[in-house]
Amino acid sequence: MELKKGRLLCCERVDSLVALVLLAFSLISCSRQASKSPEPRGMSLEELQQMLKIDVHAHISDFGNTGEEQFIALLEKHNFKWLDICVVGTEWEKLQRKVTLAEMFHRTYPLRIAWATSFNLTNWGNPAWEKSALAMIGQGFARGAVAVKFWKEIGMVLKDPNGRYVMIDDPRFDPLFDLIQKNGKTAVAHIGEPYNCWLPLDSMTVDGDRRYFKEHPQYHGYLHPEIPGYWEQIKARDNVLAKHPGLRVVGCHLGSLEFSVDELAKRLDLYPHFAVDTAARIVHFQVQDREKVRNFILKYQDRLLYGTDNDVGRGGTDLADDLKGCEEVYRRDYRYFATDQEIELPEIRANFKVRGLALPAPVLKKIYYENAVKWFPGI
Numbered sequence: 547m548e549l550k551k552g553r554l555l556c557c558e559r560v561d562s563l564v565a566l567v568l569l570a571f572s573l574i575s576c577s578r579q580a581s582k583s584p585e586p587r588g589m590s591l592e593e594l595q596q597m598l599k600i601d602v603h604a605h606i607s608d609f610g611n612t613g614e615e616q617f618i619a620l621l622e623k624h625n626f627k628w629l630d631i632c633v634v635g636t637e638w639e640k641l642q643r644k645v646t647l648a649e650m651f652h653r654t655y656p657l658r659i660a661w662a663t664s665f666n667l668t669n670w671g672n673p674a675w676e677k678s679a680l681a682m683i684g685q686g687f688a689r690g691a692v693a694v695k696f697w698k699e700i701g702m703v704l705k706d707p708n709g710r711y712v713m714i715d716d717p718r719f720d721p722l723f724d725l726i727q728k729n730g731k732t733a734v735a736h737i738g739e740p741y742n743c744w745l746p747l748d749s750m751t752v753d754g755d756r757r758y759f760k761e762h763p764q765y766h767g768y769l770h771p772e773i774p775g776y777w778e779q780i781k782a783r784d785n786v787l788a789k790h791p792g793l794r795v796v797g798c799h800l801g802s803l804e805f806s807v808d809e810l811a812k813r814l815d816l817y818p819h820f821a822v823d824t825a826a827r828i829v830h831f832q833v834q835d836r837e838k839v840r841n842f843i844l845k846y847q848d849r850l851l852y853g854t855d856n857d858v859g860r861g862g863t864d865l866a867d868d869l870k871g872c873e874e875v876y877r878r879d880y881r882y883f884a885t886d887q888e889i890e891l892p893e894i895r896a897n898f899k900v901r902g903l904a905l906p907a908p909v910l911k912k913i914y915y916e917n918a919v920k921w922f923p924g925i
């Protein structure tokens with residue numbers, strides 16, 4: 547019995563020793579596996595081109611009788627759907643033309659074109675303004691619009707009769723936000739301009755901004771101290787987010803906080819119903835620290851939507867040139883987000899190079915498609 551007990555003890559010891567050794571082996575192999583694949587795999591350029599994607603910030607400006615087929619062929623080649631965003635409320639006829647075109651494209655190519663409506667601002671101050679704006683938005687929803695655009699003219703151009711600039715947190719816009727929320731749609735807000743806008747041309751961080759504000763001095767905040775400043779624009783937009791916590795808002799152009807992922811992160815933390823598109827501001831990611839930007843994108847991967855500000859059918863430009871430009875933007879961005887290749891970016895400045903972010907496939911799927919579906923229901 548004693549002996550048996552001893553054998554038993556001995557066997558137990560051997561068993562537990564074996565168990566310990568097995569545990570140690572499994573821990574080592576686990577940690578080896580973890581160090582081998584710290585992140586899910588990425589995506590090849592071909593896979594990314596073929597995957598269904600949504601460009602949530604694009605514009606169909608004008609079209610003659612030809613060219614539609616080439617335009618749709620480009621979207622098919624890159625498997626993109628566009629969210630065509632209609633602007634400008636302070637140019638009523640132009641806005642009406644764009645809305646008519648957007649409706650037509652959406653009706654004809656529902657799988658390739660979604661659209662966002664807007665509203666008239668030329669009758670601002672008229673007692674009928676609110677009613678007309680609400681009616682136009684309602685009509686847009688009835689015709690398939692998934693969002694409503696608020697443009698930078700609010701805060702930078704639109705004035706009351708007393709000469710004061712009208713800001714986006716003006717209570718007169720509240721009924722519009724309420725209507726959007728009630729219909730389960732999304733507000734698209736391009737409020738303010740890049741931080742560079744309030745700097746002299748030679749202090750701007752990217753050549754693209756330098757060129758734009760040289761060509762559009764009316765929007766160059768630095769030259770117009772009478773226009774409310776950068777932080778006043780951001781504050782007014784933040785006030786809207788605070789005032790309408792049930793409203794989904796997509797901030798265009800990285801929410802006009804393009805110059806600092808830290809500033810953008812603060813708002814994303816504060817306002818869970820706020821997301822941003824990347825339109826025409828990826829260069830501002832590219833001038834910031836690569837690892838910092840990559841970590842920011844991984845952390846806020848549910849709040850970033852791919853957009854370009856691509857524009858087709860602008861008056862005075864050749865459609866073939868527009869389409870070539872769109873394709874160049876798409877290919878350059880595939881390389882930046884999906885690979886770790888070195889990319890030359892003359893639009894930032896001559897000889898400027900950046901290494902791609904090589905994002906994991908699940909993150910690419912969110913930024914290029916899944917987030918758009920979530921933030922723009924019905925798109």
Ligand SMILES: [Zn+2]
Nearest residue numbers: 603605631855
């Ligand atoms: Zn735009």
